[in-house]
Structures are given as C-alpha cells and as structure tokens.
Amino acid sequence: xxxxxxxxILIPLLTAIALMLLHKRIEMQRxxxxxxxxxxxxxxxxxxAKVKTDGIQTLNLGSWEAPYGITLVSDMxxxxxxxxxxxxxxxxxxxxxxxxxxxxxxxYYYPIVQFLLVGINGAFTTGDIFxxxxxxxxxxxxxxxxxxLGGTKIQLRESIKYILVNIxxxxxxxxxxxxxxxxxxxxNMAQISERIAESNQPGIITVIAMLFxxxxxxxxxxxxxxxxxxxxxxxxxxxxLALFGALLTKVGVYSILRTYSLFFYHETGFTHSVLMILxxxxxxxxxxxxxxxxxxxxxxxxxxxxxxxxxLFGVSVNSSTSIEGSIFYVLHDMVIKAAxxxxxxxxxxxxxxxxxxxxxxxxxxxxxxxxxFFIAALSLAGIPxxxxxxxxxxxxxxxxxxxxxxxxxIILLSSLLxxxxxxxxxxxxxxxxxxxxxxxxxxxxxLLIPSIALVTVAVLYGxxxxxxxxxxxxATETIVNPDMYIEAVLRGE
Amino acid sequence: MKPNDVVLQTITTVAxxxxxxxxxxxxxxxxxxxxxxxxxxxxxxxAIVLLLLAFDIKTVSTIFPFDYKIMTAIGLLLxxxxxxxxxxxxxxxxxxxxxxxHLPLLGEQSLHTAVIFDTGVYLVVIGITMTIIQTxxxxx
Numbered sequence: 001x002x003x004x005x006x007x008x009i010l011i012p013l014l015t016a017i018a019l020m021l022l023h024k025r026i027e028m029q030r031x032x033x034x035x036x037x038x039x040x041x042x043x044x045x046x047x048x049a050k051v052k053t054d055g056i057q058t059l060n061l062g063s064w065e066a067p068y069g070i071t072l073v074s075d076m077x078x079x080x081x082x083x084x085x086x087x088x089x090x091x092x093x094x095x096x097x098x099x100x101x102x103x104x105x106x107x108y109y110y111p112i113v114q115f116l117l118v119g120i121n122g123a124f125t126t127g128d129i130f131x132x133x134x135x136x137x138x139x140x141x142x143x144x145x146x147x148x149l150g151g152t153k154i155q156l157r158e159s160i161k162y163i164l165v166n167i168x169x170x171x172x173x174x175x176x177x178x179x180x181x182x183x184x185x186x187x188n189m190a191q192i193s194e195r196i197a198e199s200n201q202p203g204i205i206t207v208i209a210m211l212f213x214x215x216x217x218x219x220x221x222x223x224x225x226x227x228x229x230x231x232x233x234x235x236x237x238x239x240x241l242a243l244f245g246a247l248l249t250k251v252g253v254y255s256i257l258r259t260y261s262l263f264f265y266h267e268t269g270f271t272h273s274v275l276m277i278l279x280x281x282x283x284x285x286x287x288x289x290x291x292x293x294x295x296x297x298x299x300x301x302x303x304x305x306x307x308x309x310x311x312l313f314g315v316s317v318n319s320s321t322s323i324e325g326s327i328f329y330v331l332h333d334m335v336i337k338a339a340x341x342x343x344x345x346x347x348x349x350x351x352x353x354x355x356x357x358x359x360x361x362x363x364x365x366x367x368x369x370x371x372x373f374f375i376a377a378l379s380l381a382g383i384p385x386x387x388x389x390x391x392x393x394x395x396x397x398x399x400x401x402x403x404x405x406x407x408x409x410i411i412l413l414s415s416l417l418x419x420x421x422x423x424x425x426x427x428x429x430x431x432x433x434x435x436x437x438x439x440x441x442x443x444x445x446x447l448l449i450p451s452i453a454l455v456t457v458a459v460l461y462g463x464x465x466x467x468x469x470x471x472x473x474x475a476t477e478t479i480v481n482p483d484m485y486i487e488a489v490l491r492g493e
Numbered sequence: 494m495k496p497n498d499v500v501l502q503t504i505t506t507v508a509x510x511x512x513x514x515x516x517x518x519x520x521x522x523x524x525x526x527x528x529x530x531x532x533x534x535x536x537x538x539x540a541i542v543l544l545l546l547a548f549d550i551k552t553v554s555t556i557f558p559f560d561y562k563i564m565t566a567i568g569l570l571l572x573x574x575x576x577x578x579x580x581x582x583x584x585x586x587x588x589x590x591x592x593x594x595h596l597p598l599l600g601e602q603s604l605h606t607a608v609i610f611d612t613g614v615y616l617v618v619i620g621i622t623m624t625i626i627q628t629x630x631x632x633x
Contacts (some may be wrong), residue, residue, distance in 0.1 A: 003579070006586050013573055020566035062587040 004050060005057045005074040007043035008082045008121040011036055016114035029110045030097055036114070037090040044083045051079050052471065056478060056488035058127065066490050067188045073127035073489055076475035077327060081124045081254060084331050087457065088246050088338045089117050091450040095342050096239040098443045099349065104149050112149070116142035116243065123251050127489055129180065130187045132255065133173050136219070140166050143248060146240045147232065158235035165228040169218035176211040183208065190489035193262045193482050201266035209264040209271045213256065213278075220252020222312060223281040226305050230289065233301045238345020241297070245304050246338035250330060253308055257315050257326065261479045268318060276316035280407055282309030283414045290421035294356045296344040296429070299421050300337070303380065306418055307333040313407055314395040322398025324476045328468075329391025332461060336380050336387065339454035340422075343373045346447050347429060350439045356425060360432030365439070369448060370430040376455050377426055379462065381419035387462030498547060505547035512540035520615055521608075530611035534618025541623060550630055561623040568616030575610040 003010075015036035022028050051057055057074040060066055074082075093113060100109060119139025126132050144166075148159040181187060183204055184195040196205055214225065221229040233244055256275070264271050286309055289302030311333070314326030344354075346369060351359040363370040375386070382388035392415060399408030461468065478484045520533030544553050576587040591605035 003586050017566050017569045059585050061585055063585050
C-alpha cells in the first residue's frame with residue numbers, strides 16, 4: 001500500500017476530527033482514542049517491518065515528483081521515533097482516564113492530544129523543511145491548549161511565557177527557512193542537502209546552521225535557551241506533563257540531528273564544536289537544577305534538560321558509534337521520562353504536594369509504586385541491564401574514540417548526579433517514618449497500570465538491546481550516509 | 494433611551510446579502526483567479542459579523558442555527574476526507590482528480606476534487622472565526 005507511511009499521521013488526524021464531533025460523550029471519546037492509538041501502533045509496526053526489509057520509504061503527496069511536491073520520508077530513525085511517540089501517547093491517554101478530570105475531558109482534551117500526536121508524527125516523518133515548520137506549529141498549538149486547559153492561575157501565567165517564547169522561535173524558524181531558500185532555492189530536504197554539497201557549504205550556510213541551532217535549541221531546550229522550560233512544564237497536570245517531557249523537546253532534538261547530519265556536515269569544525277560546547281553546558285545546567293531542587297516535578301524536569309544535552313553531545317561527536325548511542329538514548333529517554341512523570345504524578349496525587357520534604361514513608365502503603373519508581377530511577381541513570389545503559393555507553397565510547405575525554409567525563413559524572421537526584425526522591429519520599437495517607441478516593445491501582453506498562457517497555461528495551469540493535473544500526477546508517485536519504489527521495493531507490 | 498438602529502439594520506440586511514454573494518464568487522474563482530477557500534470563508538464570516546453588529550447574538554443564532562465548532566469539524570473532515578479518498582484508489586494522499594462535465598445551464602465545465610478540499614477550508618475558516626467572535630462576545 002502506497003500510503004502506509006502516512007497512516008501514523010492520518011489516523012490520529014481523523015480520530016481528532018471524530019472526537020471533536022462527539023465531545024460531550026466522554027466514554028465514547030476514551031474508547032475511540034484508545035482504539036485509534038492501538039491502530040496507529042499496529043500501522044507503525046507494519047511500517048517498521050517494511051522499512052527494515054525494503055529500506056527507506058518515501059511518499060510524494062499529491063503524486064507530484066520529489067523536489068516539487070511535499071515528500072514524506074520514513075527512514076528507520078523516524079519510524080522508530082514515531083512508534084515510540086505513539087506508544088507513549090497510548091499509555092498516557094490510559095493514565096488520563098483516571099487523573100485528568102471531567103472538566104478537561106469535556107473541553108476537547110482527547111482531540112487535542114490526537115492533534116499533538118499528528119504534529120509530532122508529522123515532524124518526524126516529513127521530508128520538507130517548510131512542512132516541518134507546519135507540523136511544528138500543529139504540535140505547538142496543541143501544546144498551548146494542553147498547557148492552558150483548566151485555566152488555573154499558574155497555568156495562565158506559564159502559558160503566556162511559553163507561547164511568547166515559541167512564537168518568537170517560530171518566527172525565527174520562518175526567517176531561517178527564508179534565508180535557506182534564498183541561498184539554495186528549494187525546500188525539499190534531500191535537494192537542500194544536495195545543493196549545499198554542490199556549493200561545499202559556504203559561510204552563509206554556516207550562519208544559517210547557527211540560526212537553525214537557535215531555533216531548534218529553543219524548542220528542544222539547550223543551554224542557554226532552556227530558560228522557559230522549568231517554569232512552563234511545572235504548570236500542567238501529570239499526564240500532560242508526561243507528554244510534554246517525553247515528546248516535545250525530542251522533536252527539537254530530532255530536528256537538530258536531522259539538519260546537522262543531512263545539511264550541515266561539510267564544515268563540521270565550527271558548527272559541531274558549538275553544538276558540543278552547548279550540549280555539555282546543557283548537561284551541567286541540567287544536573288545543577290536536578291540536584292538543587294526539593295520538588296519532584298522540578299527534579300524530573302531538569303533531568304529532561306540533562307537528557308537533551310547527552311543526546312546532542314552524541315550528535316556533535318558525529319561518529320557512527322556516538323550517533324548510534326544518541327538514537328539508543330533518545331528512544332530510552334522518551335519512554336523513561338514519560339514513566340517517571342506519570343509515577344511522580346501518582347505520588348503528588350497521594351500526598352497532595354510536590355514538595356519532597358513534606359512526604360515520607362510511602363513505601364509502607366504503596367510498595368508497588370515504590371519499586372516501580374526504583375526501577376525507573378535506575379533505568380534513567382543507566383545501570384547496566386536497564387535501558388539507559390547502552391545508549392550512554394555508546395555515546396561515551398564515541399567521545400573517547402574521538403579523543404574528547406572531557407565531554408565523555410562530564411557525561412559519566414552527570415549520570416552519577418542524575419542517579420543522586422532521583423535516589424533523593426526515592427530515599428526521602430518512600431523511606432523514613434511511615435505516614436498514613438488517605439488515598440481511598442485515588443485510583444492508585446488504575447493509575448499504576450499504564451505507568452508500570454511504560455517501565456516494562458523500558459526494561460524490555462534494555463534487556464533486548466541485542467534484538468533492537470539491527471534497527472538502530474540501520475537508522476545510524478542513513479544518518480551517517482546522507483546519500484542514502486537523497487537517493488531514496490530524489491531517485492526513488 | 495434605547496437608540497434606534499433602523500438605518501443600520503436596513504442597510505445590513507441588503508449589504509450582508511451582497512457580501513455573502515461576493516464571498517461565494519471569490520470562493521469559486523479560486524482556481525483561475527485570486528480568491529479561494531480562505532478569503533471566501535473570511536468574507537462570509539465578515540457578513541455574519543456585520544449581522545452581529547447590527548442585531549444581537551441571539552437573533553443571529555436564530556438566523557444561522559449552526560454550532561460553529563461542529564462546522565469546523567465537518568470542514569476538517571471534508572478536507573482530510575478528500576485527501577484520504579486517494580487511499581481508495583491506491584494513489585498518494587492528496588492526489589486530486591478532475592473531469593470535464595456538460596452541465597445544464599453552465600455548459601462545459603471542469604469539476605475538480607480540489608473544490609471539495611476548498612469547501613472544507615471555507616467551513617473551517619467560518620467555524621473558527623465565528624467561534625472566536627462568539628466566545629469572546631458571550632463571555633462576561
């Protein structure tokens with residue numbers, strides 16, 4: 001079927017429209033969203049198998065030939081990211097059933113989550129730089145609504161900041177695309193890459209590369225453009241926070257990875273060293289934030305920033321080992337961040353506070369929650385059999401191979417501090433003198449099921465690294481050989 | 494004393510009709526001349542806004558008894574549906590088709606599926622604009 005690679009975008013889009021039509025019938029909305037997400041996961045898995053056997057899949061929308069129409073491109077990296085994003089959304093939606101509340105549910109919560117997924121899947125799949133912008137906007141506008149939905153005071157305040165920052169970065173994105181278009185005269189990503197290679201990346205292209213770094217850095221929260229993230233992510237309730245923390249910044253990271261490996265790989269001396277310095281500073285800022293706070297949400301939010309730094313360090317080293325590591329790590333991080341946000345969401349629901357100093361002894365009443373959190377925490381830090389390990393190992397190995405001892409050292413040290421920050425939650429929140437929490441009205445068990453499912457996905461990901469490795473290595477191959485991508489898009493091979 | 498709007502209301506009834514006709518003209522001109530779904534939809538909602546200015550929200554909602562949010566959804570469905578129709582023929586998404594037909598009165602005309610897509614855009618634009626204006630107008 002020609003349109004297979006469109007299905008991860010089309011199914012959520014049609015679902016969102018259907019959910020708009022039945023916005024008063026909450027039960028129907030829940031059933032339809034879950035069924036459609038399961039359908040999307042199945043379609044994406046079929047696509048994954050197809051990409052594995054037949055190589056990169058392309059689709060020229062409207063039957064217009066490659067550089068003239070919009071091309072959707074599914075290489076292994078994008079299809080893996082789409083699959084991960086859809087699986088996470090599925091579990092987060094199931095978590096929302098018992099936590100988001102009827103008010104939000106009647107006010108178009110489910111359709112907007114579907115629109116968010118449309119934007120994310122589209123951004124991962126598109127092969128056209130302006131279409132990437134459009135999908136960014138689809139994603140961002142849905143995130144504005146999700147952020148403000150409910151209308152509490154803190155949400156209103158943080159939404160203003162978030163919207164302001166993102167409007168500025170979107171304007172910069174348009175300007176950057178305008179500059180790039182005026183230099184190369186095309187918007188198709190494969191053809192842009194070809195034309196930059198023909199002109200051997202003159203100085204102006206390097207300037208545009210920096211502009212793109214600013215744009216995607218604002219979306220993906222790298223140092224010093226991360227300033228909006230801790231406040232904005234603090235405002236929404238747990239399931240929305242899980243979607244944001246797991247998916248939104250990763251789209252920025254993916255865009256940096258894509259543009260820096262497909263467009264700007266000729267003069268890596270300047271661009272990639274800037275990226276490296278910024279990513280290391282991002283890690284440092286992230287771990288400082290993660291160990292400084294005594295607030296559950298803040299700790300995990302700063303861990304999002306650390307992860308962005310780690311992934312981008314792998315991108316900036318730009319060897320096939322480190323790119324492999326980055327891809328391993330980004331998939332792991334999406335899953336585990338979603339799981340952690342859901343778990344602390346449950347903790348906050350039980351204790352009624354996100355202040356770590358005001359909770360203790362949760363393990364007596366909620367042992368399952370405690371040990372799930374413990375596994376998730378170890379997995380986040382990268383303890384060997386678990387999922388965070390291989391990615392970080394490959395990134396560090398890539399760093400050492402290229403002689404970048406400082407960078408690799410910072411990453412190793414950051415793991416320790418990340419572990420400290422989440423263990424701080426575990427030791428203070430779960431251990432200590434037991435307190436009786438009145439949790440009768442909170443469906444802890446029902447909330448735990450999707451969270452445990454996500455942690456299970458992460459654990460299986462870690463244990464089955466050997467099975468997953470061929471997929472990651474395929475993804476890396478198209479990243480380090482941009483010619484494969486260009487051939488597939490422009491010449492249909 | 495309540496001001497008398499008889500001049501405004503009389504002119505509006507005539508003007509709104511002309512504006513709607515103009516918007517439909519713009520909408521159908523889109524393929525060969527400047528115009529299309531977006532400007533057409535905007536102009537139609539302009540006519541409805543004029544009615545809102547001359548009368549009140551209640552009167553206008555009896556004239557146009559639509560739920561504009563539903564209208565937005567239907568518009569989206571039309572646009573996406575036109576694109577997804579391509580899936581039935583196993584050609585890439587958004588591939589359009591056209592054919593020449595001999596219509597009564599109008600003679601030889603080409604009918605293009607892009608018009609259905611544009612109708613979707615038209616409905617979405619009206620739906621969104623009116624939702625925004627009505628929501629702001631009704632909130633205290």
